[in-house]
Amino acid sequence: MTDAPIASGPYDVALLTPDEMASADRLTIAGGISGRTLMGAAGRAVAEVAQAMLGGPGGGGNGVRVACLAGPGNNGGDAFVAAETLRCEGVDVVVFSVCDIDRLAGDAAWAAAAYRGSVEPLGAFTGDGCALVIDGLFGAGLSRPLDAEIANLIETVERAGVPVLAIDLPSGLCGRSGAVLGKAFTADRTVTFFRPKPGHFLEPGRSHCGVLDVRQIGIAPDVLETIAPRQFVNRPALWRADLSLPVDAGHKYDRGHAVVFSGSASRTGAARLAAGAALRAGAGLVTLFSPAGAILVNAAQVTAVMVERCDGERDLARHLDDSRLKAFVLGPGFGVGGTARAYATQILKAGRFLILDADGISSFADRPEELFDEALGQAGEGGPNLVLTPHAGEFKRLFPDLAAKGSLSKLDRTREAAVRSGAVVVLKGRDTVIAAPDGRAAINANGTPWLASAGTGDVLTGMICAQLSQGTPTFEAACAGVWMHGRSAELFGPGLIAEDLAGQLPAMFAELLA
Ligand SMILES: NC(=O)C1=CN([C@@H]2O[C@H](COP(=O)(O)OP(=O)(O)OC[C@H]3O[C@@H](n4cnc5c(N)ncnc54)[C@H](O)[C@@H]3O)[C@@H](O)[C@H]2O)[C@H](O)CC1
Numbered sequence: 474m475t476d477a478p479i480a481s482g483p484y485d486v487a488l489l490t491p492d493e494m495a496s497a498d499r500l501t502i503a504g505g506i507s508g509r510t511l512m513g514a515a516g517r518a519v520a521e522v523a524q525a526m527l528g529g530p531g532g533g534g535n536g537v538r539v540a541c542l543a544g545p546g547n548n549g550g551d552a553f554v555a556a557e558t559l560r561c562e563g564v565d566v567v568v569f570s571v572c573d574i575d576r577l578a579g580d581a582a583w584a585a586a587a588y589r590g591s592v593e594p595l596g597a598f599t600g601d602g603c604a605l606v607i608d609g610l611f612g613a614g615l616s617r618p619l620d621a622e623i624a625n626l627i628e629t630v631e632r633a634g635v636p637v638l639a640i641d642l643p644s645g646l647c648g649r650s651g652a653v654l655g656k657a658f659t660a661d662r663t664v665t666f667f668r669p670k671p672g673h674f675l676e677p678g679r680s681h682c683g684v685l686d687v688r689q690i691g692i693a694p695d696v697l698e699t700i701a702p703r704q705f706v707n708r709p710a711l712w713r714a715d716l717s718l719p720v721d722a723g724h725k726y727d728r729g730h731a732v733v734f735s736g737s738a739s740r741t742g743a744a745r746l747a748a749g750a751a752l753r754a755g756a757g758l759v760t761l762f763s764p765a766g767a768i769l770v771n772a773a774q775v776t777a778v779m780v781e782r783c784d785g786e787r788d789l790a791r792h793l794d795d796s797r798l799k800a801f802v803l804g805p806g807f808g809v810g811g812t813a814r815a816y817a818t819q820i821l822k823a824g825r826f827l828i829l830d831a832d833g834i835s836s837f838a839d840r841p842e843e844l845f846d847e848a849l850g851q852a853g854e855g856g857p858n859l860v861l862t863p864h865a866g867e868f869k870r871l872f873p874d875l876a877a878k879g880s881l882s883k884l885d886r887t888r889e890a891a892v893r894s895g896a897v898v899v900l901k902g903r904d905t906v907i908a909a910p911d912g913r914a915a916i917n918a919n920g921t922p923w924l925a926s927a928g929t930g931d932v933l934t935g936m937i938c939a940q941l942s943q944g945t946p947t948f949e950a951a952c953a954g955v956w957m958h959g960r961s962a963e964l965f966g967p968g969l970i971a972e973d974l975a976g977q978l979p980a981m982f983a984e985l986l987a
């Protein structure tokens with residue numbers, strides 16, 4: 474995303490569904506700015522990006538041809554404005570229109586009438602001699618899968634290898650869910666307006682958009698107060714104001730004491746990854762709760778992280794008497810079964826924060842209600858006490874019906890899971906979604922493919938735990954942890970393994986606090 478601000482407030486990083494975007498449009502027009510003004514600005518923004526793709530102003534003037542594909546609605550209207558702008562700048566443009574232009578209505582008819590160049594039927598497009606395709610077939614108004622003629626046209630463009638600039642959304646992509654309806658363009662760049670849509674960030678949508686440009690076209694941000702969007706891109710503007718950070722003259726206990734449960738002697742590494750990340754991410758103290766048989770293995774490999782025996786519910790009850798223990802990670806390398814269930818229940822009953830991951834999640838596979846009932850009864854002031862961090866397979870174990878419901882987007886699915894479980898749910902993947910039971914949700918957009926490797930999820934739990942132990946509200950803590958994790962991977966670059974992530978946190982904080 475290009476011109477999105479980093480540091481101000483959540484509405485700067487809001488995502489609007491196509492319906493919410495239509496409301497933004499209506500509110501703006503009702504406020505006295507005409508639809509033509511918006512369309513004019515949108516089309517000119519597209520032309521500007523097209524010129525950049527052609528090599529800068531003048532780059533398109535040397536006999537290169539641009540094909541503008543225009544659909545039956547306002548997305549097509551934008552394409553006509555872009556075409557006329559480029560034509561006036563000396564670019565050789567042809568519009569290929571889905572329908573006779575006298576069938577266009579409203580602002581799109583106005584834009585087509587203002588275009589002075591040549592128009593051909595869509596079927597005449599071959600891609601020959603074409604340097605750029607501007608896709609203005611369908612945007613926010615896509616309502617059904619593309620028909621065969623348009624699907625074939627997309628294949629023609631793909632075969633010709635012509636770069637594609639999509640207006641608002643690559644045609645065929647659902648702006649609400651990121652799903653491909655039948656077939657969709659894979660764009661090199663996508664220009665969208667005002668605020669992006671969930672479909673720009675949810676896969677496979679994100680992979681179809683290429684580089685996303687968000688352009689302002691005259692819609693006033695105060696329409697967001699009326700629309701009150703509940704989904705966001707996960708960027709610091711969303712949680713920066715709520716983040717807990719060390720304060721001058723602060724004590725280590727002010728920064729909270731985090732606990733990570735270790736697995737048995739041969740499965741201790743995951744917990745140490747989480748514990749090391751929690752300490753580096755800002756928890757004041759971190760202790761590994763270890764079964765007796767794993768104490769020596771753990772103690773031999775940690776320094777600032779402490780080790781305590783915790784061998785059963787009685788030990789845990791004794792530890793929970795210490796109110797300074799704020800947040801617990803349970804699951805990485807822990808083993809599936811009754812012990813995980815009992816510990817999770819005890820921690821939630823004691824009103825502490827719990828990040829349940831991996832084996833901790835799988836332990837509730839046949840009885841998720843036991844966990845949910847506990848979490849629903851325990852939400853505190855800063856939000857839920859429970860954070861669930863499943864990948865898709867673990868999600869299916871707790872929410873099989875939601876996982877199977879194909880009509881739900883990843884955003885919808887995660888939101889429903891959060892409401893049902895009373896937890897902040899972090900459904901991982903390239904497009905990790907973080908959702909709270911109050912309906913807020915964020916889609917993460919940073920990170921690298923190197924994160925798809927062993928142990929990185931364990932590190933994530935530690936980063937979230939560090940924020941929870943310091944008192945950051947639950948949703949913001951989870952969002953911040955996910956973002957820091959992705960940013961750490963970006964800062965390290967290629968060749969990353971889980972052990973490298975925490976080492977990037979100082980650089981990440983330096984950047985974040987600059
Ligand atoms: N919101 C804004 O700020 C602005 C948006 N602009 C552009 O307008 C489009 C949305 O326009 P709209 O007319 O609502 O929808 P579309 O042009 O995407 O398409 C609607 C059109 O297409 C028909 N249709 C839908 N799906 C299919 C299909 N699969 N096959 C065939 N036909 C289909 C539907 O029946 C309608 O006739 C937005 O994306 C922006 O590009 C403004 O120009 C600027 C302000």
Ligand SMILES: [K+]
Pocket residue numbers: 548608609610611612639640641642643644
């Ligand atoms: K489009």
